[in-house]
Amino acid sequence: MAQTLYDKIWQSHVVANINEQTDLLYIDRHLVHEVTSPQAFAGLRENNRKVRCPEKTFATMDHNVSTKSRSLDAASDVSKNQLMALAQNCKDFGIELYDLNSINQGIVHVMGPEQGITLPGTTIVCGDSHTSTHGAFGALAHGIGTSEVEHVLATQTLQQKKARSLKIQINGVLRPTVTSKDLILAVIGKLGTAGGTGYVAEFCGEGIEALSMEARMTLCNMSIEMGAKAGLIAPDDTTFAYLEGRPFAPKGDDFKAAVEYWQTLKSDENAHFDLVVELDAQDIQPQVTWGTSPEQVIGIDELVPNPDEEADLIKADAMRAALKYMGLEAGQKLSDAKVDTVFIGSCTNSRIEDLRAAAEIVNGKQVATGVEALIVPGSGLVKQQAEQEGLADIFKAAGFEWREPGCSMCLAMNDDKLGAEKRCASTSNRNFEGRQGRAGRTHLVSPAMAAAAAIAGHFTDIRGAV
Ligand SMILES: CC(C)[C@H](C(=O)O)[C@@H](O)C(=O)O
Numbered sequence: 001m002a003q004t005l006y007d008k009i010w011q012s013h014v015v016a017n018i019n020e021q022t023d024l025l026y027i028d029r030h031l032v033h034e035v036t037s038p039q040a041f042a043g044l045r046e047n048n049r050k051v052r053c054p055e056k057t058f059a060t061m062d063h064n065v066s067t068k069s070r071s072l073d074a075a076s077d078v079s080k081n082q083l084m085a086l087a088q089n090c091k092d093f094g095i096e097l098y099d100l101n102s103i104n105q106g107i108v109h110v111m112g113p114e115q116g117i118t119l120p121g122t123t124i125v126c127g128d129s130h131t132s133t134h135g136a137f138g139a140l141a142h143g144i145g146t147s148e149v150e151h152v153l154a155t156q157t158l159q160q161k162k163a164r165s166l167k168i169q170i171n172g173v174l175r176p177t178v179t180s181k182d183l184i185l186a187v188i189g190k191l192g193t194a195g196g197t198g199y200v201a202e203f204c205g206e207g208i209e210a211l212s213m214e215a216r217m218t219l220c221n222m223s224i225e226m227g228a229k230a231g232l233i234a235p236d237d238t239t240f241a242y243l244e245g246r247p248f249a250p251k252g253d254d255f256k257a258a259v260e261y262w263q264t265l266k267s268d269e270n271a272h273f274d275l276v277v278e279l280d281a282q283d284i285q286p287q288v289t290w291g292t293s294p295e296q297v298i299g300i301d302e303l304v305p306n307p308d309e310e311a312d313l314i315k316a317d318a319m320r321a322a323l324k325y326m327g328l329e330a331g332q333k334l335s336d337a338k339v340d341t342v343f344i345g346s347c348t349n350s351r352i353e354d355l356r357a358a359a360e361i362v363n364g365k366q367v368a369t370g371v372e373a374l375i376v377p378g379s380g381l382v383k384q385q386a387e388q389e390g391l392a393d394i395f396k397a398a399g400f401e402w403r404e405p406g407c408s409m410c411l412a413m414n415d416d417k418l419g420a421e422k423r424c425a426s427t428s429n430r431n432f433e434g435r436q437g438r439a440g441r442t443h444l445v446s447p448a449m450a451a452a453a454a455i456a457g458h459f460t461d462i463r464g465a466v
């Protein structure tokens, strides 16, 4: 029977059938960060258990770290305790940890692919919802809860119920300056934040094949924001080229053999999908969210929608609440809203290509007066590369702050908080109330759109700007 990519990965990882819908799956890679792991390790200790496969478990410090300094002491007391607990747990259980002294330290979803830990056809879990990022490599990757973290640490397996399959086909290629961030925002705008609930979404078509690995990661990263369990993209030559030579990727003949297998990892031509959605890449323009949910999004040349014109009364109420919180009026142009803060970072958009795209806009210009703008690279390696390429100098000369890697203002667990009622152009993935700081107003955009907002002091249409 014709199989989807999801079916293939699933089938090759079944350890046991639990019941008709549920299987016990083998987990190839387990990524760990400081926020969702302490109780899991405590559980192991209580039951006198070991980590089953420490060599398949990788940890990094990201959510709580200060981005102003690489010293642990720069973190708040609560954060420092959590970071120190992670260090102790990794030491006690024999797990590789990229701590603040390591150049490999960074946001867990930037670090995994960068190290070649993320490989096609593998199952990957992490106590973090944006684990979906790794699906860009054709890995079945999703977030898990803390009790599941403990289960995977102890057994290297996980009970899972098979999801339905969703195919998102992108016809044609994106226009210049339109990125995969705009594409996924447009998809979420179309399907809604619950549109993917109960599904694993496979992205395919010409528009996907043309994307770089970085762009594919951005896309899969946000598939969780439409409710999907995971995002998937079939691996191809772009994937293999990215992986070759990475520290944990297979080497030499092993790599060749792996590529042969990886080439089989695609949905068969007649594979059945439970739902199929098609989009035309050429129709997509740079996107900006106007509300407090990623689905509340418009193209840069559209007007903020009017709740009075929304037939669904519940939706209309949510729109009114969002407009109030965001300090916006129905019918206004987003380009008229003054931006106070610009955040370029997060596991969605803090990779080298993202920084290159932002630098291209910024080069030779100045951040608008009164705008606070920060760049937080996704990892030590991204930071180093950006410095070597001269990007850091471009940003610093323009008036951006150039920070140390971490999650930072994506969720403001450290000192990087958006001020109350401040408007932020952010390259992150969530614009919920208070996400970046109490009463802060988040607009999700691509790195180039964020960079342009920093220079202009408001949102602008970047088409034709580069
Ligand atoms: C802290 C963690 C549990 C959380 C997540 O799972 O997504 C965080 O990464 C986020 O983005 O909100």
Ligand code: SF4
Pocket (backbone or CB within 6 Å): 062, 063, 107, 108, 109, 128, 130, 346, 347, 348, 406, 407, 410, 411, 428, 429
């Ligand atoms: S960067 Fe943001 S979305 Fe990504 S893992 Fe960190 S907090 Fe979560």
